[in-house]
Amino acid sequence: MPVILRMAFRNIREHRSKSLIIGLLLAMGALILVVGTAFINASEAGIRSTFSDVYTGDIFISGVSSEGPVSLFGVTSVGGMAQTPTIPDYEKVLSIVKSTPHLANTSSLATGFAMVTREESSLPEDESESETQPQDRFLFLFGVDASSYWSLFDAVDIVAGERLQPGQAGLMISEGQFAKLSKWLKKPLSIGDTLLIQGFSSIGFRLRELPVVGVFRLKDQGASPEQLAYIDIESLRVMSGMTVGANEPIQLKPEETNMLSTDDADALFGEDVLVTSETSKHLDVNAIAAELSKPGAVDPLKADEGAWQFIVGKADSPQNISRTIVSLNQSFAKEGIQAVAGNWQTASGPYGQSVDVVRIVFAVAIIILSIVAVIIIMNTFLISVIERTSEIGTMRAIGAGRGFVRSMFAAESVVLAAVSASIGAALGLLVTVVLRAMHIEATNQFFLVLFGGKYMNPVATAGNVLMAILVMILVGFIAHLYPVSLALKIQPVRAMQEE
Amino acid sequence: MPIIQLRSVKKDYFLGKVIVPAVKGVSFSIERGDFVSIAGPSGSGKSTILNMIGLIDIPTSGEVIIDGKNTKGLSDQELTRFRHEVLGFIFQSFNLIPVLNVWENIEFPLLLGKTRLPKSEWKEWIDFLIGEVGLGDWRNHKPNELSGGQRQRVAIARALVTKPSIVLADEPTANLDSATGEQIIDLMKKINREIETTFIFSTHDAKIVNIADHIIRLRDGTIIENRRNGEDITDEGATVASAEE
Numbered sequence: 001m002p003v004i005l006r007m008a009f010r011n012i013r014e015h016r017s018k019s020l021i022i023g024l025l026l027a028m029g030a031l032i033l034v035v036g037t038a039f040i041n042a043s044e045a046g047i048r049s050t051f052s053d054v055y056t057g058d059i060f061i062s063g064v065s066s067e068g069p070v071s072l073f074g075v076t077s078v079g080g081m082a083q084t085p086t087i088p089d090y091e092k093v094l095s096i097v098k099s100t101p102h103l104a105n106t107s108s109l110a111t112g113f114a115m116v117t118r119e120e121s122s123l124p125e126d127e128s129e130s131e132t133q134p135q136d137r138f139l140f141l142f143g144v145d146a147s148s149y150w151s152l153f154d155a156v157d158i159v160a161g162e163r164l165q166p167g168q169a170g171l172m173i174s175e176g177q178f179a180k181l182s183k184w185l186k187k188p189l190s191i192g193d194t195l196l197i198q199g200f201s202s203i204g205f206r207l208r209e210l211p212v213v214g215v216f217r218l219k220d221q222g223a224s225p226e227q228l229a230y231i232d233i234e235s236l237r238v239m240s241g242m243t244v245g246a247n248e249p250i251q252l253k254p255e256e257t258n259m260l261s262t263d264d265a266d267a268l269f270g271e272d273v274l275v276t277s278e279t280s281k282h283l284d285v286n287a288i289a290a291e292l293s294k295p296g297a298v299d300p301l302k303a304d305e306g307a308w309q310f311i312v313g314k315a316d317s318p319q320n321i322s323r324t325i326v327s328l329n330q331s332f333a334k335e336g337i338q339a340v341a342g343n344w345q346t347a348s349g350p351y352g353q354s355v356d357v358v359r360i361v362f363a364v365a366i367i368i369l370s371i372v373a374v375i376i377i378m379n380t381f382l383i384s385v386i387e388r389t390s391e392i393g394t395m396r397a398i399g400a401g402r403g404f405v406r407s408m409f410a411a412e413s414v415v416l417a418a419v420s421a422s423i424g425a426a427l428g429l430l431v432t433v434v435l436r437a438m439h440i441e442a443t444n445q446f447f448l449v450l451f452g453g454k455y456m457n458p459v460a461t462a463g464n465v466l467m468a469i470l471v472m473i474l475v476g477f478i479a480h481l482y483p484v485s486l487a488l489k490i491q492p493v494r495a496m497q498e499e
Numbered sequence: 500m501p502i503i504q505l506r507s508v509k510k511d512y513f514l515g516k517v518i519v520p521a522v523k524g525v526s527f528s529i530e531r532g533d534f535v536s537i538a539g540p541s542g543s544g545k546s547t548i549l550n551m552i553g554l555i556d557i558p559t560s561g562e563v564i565i566d567g568k569n570t571k572g573l574s575d576q577e578l579t580r581f582r583h584e585v586l587g588f589i590f591q592s593f594n595l596i597p598v599l600n601v602w603e604n605i606e607f608p609l610l611l612g613k614t615r616l617p618k619s620e621w622k623e624w625i626d627f628l629i630g631e632v633g634l635g636d637w638r639n640h641k642p643n644e645l646s647g648g649q650r651q652r653v654a655i656a657r658a659l660v661t662k663p664s665i666v667l668a669d670e671p672t673a674n675l676d677s678a679t680g681e682q683i684i685d686l687m688k689k690i691n692r693e694i695e696t697t698f699i700f701s702t703h704d705a706k707i708v709n710i711a712d713h714i715i716r717l718r719d720g721t722i723i724e725n726r727r728n729g730e731d732i733t734d735e736g737a738t739v740a741s742a743e744e
Contacts, residue, residue, distance in 0.1 A: 007596070014598050391597070395611075396555075397588050398588055399612060400579070493555045493556045
């Protein structure tokens with residue numbers, strides 16, 4: 001073994017107390033790095049799989065908004081009221097998507113928000129709402145194309161009822177939300193019951209009565225909210241104000257029909273305006289039905305078929321995701337279409353960015369920890385240099401150059417850092433294994449995000465362990481630079497001075 | 500040609516703003532292979548002169564010529580190389596490297612750069628030196644397991660391992676009892692005779708001064724006696740008092 005390494009090992013052993021202080025700090029740093037990155041890995045992998053398996057797929061295509069980035073959750077804008085754009089020139093975008101290699105499976109989608117509401121008169125007056133929270137009635141609506149969506153996302157188990165079928169109007173809600181709504185509505189809900197839904201978007205509120213066709217449970221509960229609900233796309237378009245001027249069959253009560261068919265505006269304010277016998281004769285229902293049945297007439301189910309906000313899809317292999325996104329964006333740019341393709345993180349918007357937030361917070365914590373460690377280690381090295389002034393002077397006197405002294409201290413700090421960091425990283429690995437074995441359950445949304453799923457499942461990779469060791473070696477190396485610069489200033493004549 | 504020549508060497512130290520003259524312009528020569536003693540009481544300047552000959556301290560003025568080479572103006576790197584190749588050091592406090600054993604301490608200077616000794620001969624030479632200083636049974640011991648006398652023997656072997664032309668010993672007996680001190684001086688003298696290395700040691704012990712072939716006595720930074728083989732050579736290497744004095 002080269003003399004420098006031999007001396008490094010022995011000096012570390014010789015100055016045990018100082019080595020212990022430095023070693024403990026470096027080991028602790030490596031341990032925190034390994035465990036921390038294991039959590040981040042799990043969180044990122046968990047969130048990624050939750051989002052890509054349940055909502056976003058691998059590839060996400062949306063329109064472009066000048067207000068801010070577009071995600072499944074709408075437009076992240078300053079005021080928060082920007083409308084989610086529909087995909088412009090949908091047919092062309094779809095043909096580009098279909099002709100893009102590696103993009104095997106796609107489905108179109110639109111999203112919106114709604115609250116379940118009720119007629120207050122239907123409840124006893126003394127009933128209090130304090131038992132339920134507003135979010136218990138909130139629905140995050142996924143307006144899906146049932147003909148392709150379920151084959152793309154096999155993410156739900158049906159607990160009651162069935163999945164939405166193509167052309168079927170209705171709502172699928174989660175098991176948890178189903179129970180909460182039953183409680184709030186003061187009656188046991190069952191499949192086929194209708195819910196009064198108040199949709200809200202940037203252009204106002206829309207009310208709609210929809211039957212519950214199914215109750216589902218997500219296969220991977222992960223960080224998915226209970227408020228997720230699937231709705232037929234036509235109903236969603238109505239709720240989200242995407243059907244302005246479109247053909248939507250509206251069920252009117254006879255008196256409302258009478259009112260609308262009157263041609264006397266003054267009569268609207270008269271007492272006899274809603275007399276059915278006088279107004280009904282002006283409405284020829286048969287004529288309207290005949291008109292609708294003509295070839296080329298507007299088919300309610302096909303109306304607005306171009307009004308989709310998103311196309312989500314899965315690549316044939318994870319390696320092809322990035323290149324497919326690039327290829328799609330190039331095609332959109334070439335065709336001059338204001339659409340953009342992104343990955344699951346783009347699709348998940350602020351939720352997906354929580355991974356980055358956790359990563360940044362962790363990185364800042366590690367930087368602060370490293371600075372503190374560098375200062376403490378530097379001071380300890382400094383004491384060591386002062387105590388060894390005579391030894392360094394002797395070496396210099398008998399022919400050791402500055403390079404030798406520098407190498408000697410560098411070897412000591414690197415050996416100490418490598419050994420301590422390896423021990424710390426090994427302990428960190430052990431901690432992650434133990435934590436995984438303990439099967440700790442996430443008790444709230446924060447931990448669901450942090451754990452990346454229902455259970456704490458930190459995963460440390462060989463890369464993380466190596467990175468932790470290298471970072472701590474770097475910390476040790478940086479910490480030794482100032483003390484060694486002082487050691488290099490020690491003149492050989494100091495060897496002559498009494499210790 | 501003398502192996503060492505000092506010409507009007509002065510050394511001043513600063514004590515705050517006060518200049519303290521440690522060596523007041525001395526000139527002398529030392530012949531190759533001599534066993535030289537620089538003697539004098541504490542503060543007479545003997546260690547300062549030894550440090551300047553050892554190139555670990557630089558004169559304020561004057562010249563130090565070693566092995567025919569004027570050392571004035573040499574860079575730190577050149578001085579280091581010169582020390583390694585030409586000089587060996589024995590310190591008052593032994594100054595062994597605590598983490599290395601006897602054999603490794605002696606070997607250490609060989610690892611610091613080029614030496615005139617081929618690597619294949621290192622082991623044999625170190626073993627010879629260990630034998631010479633009488634530490635054959637202690638080769639694997641660390642310095643803290645040795646007595647003061649044994650440590651100084653290790654230091655002597657270490658000083659000789661690169662086969663230097665000159666070995667400098669700064670009060671090598673100061674931390675030893677008188678009997679051990681005498682043994683150390685005898686050992687140095689024996690090696691001086693055997694391998695013809697020039698030995699220069701400083702001491703204030705009158706008993707061991709007289710063992711030397713060449714005695715240089717100092718007082719207050721000036722030479723008061725310069726005697727070689729019983730012959731006064733003060734005229735040849737005259738003490739030159741500084742002009743200020």
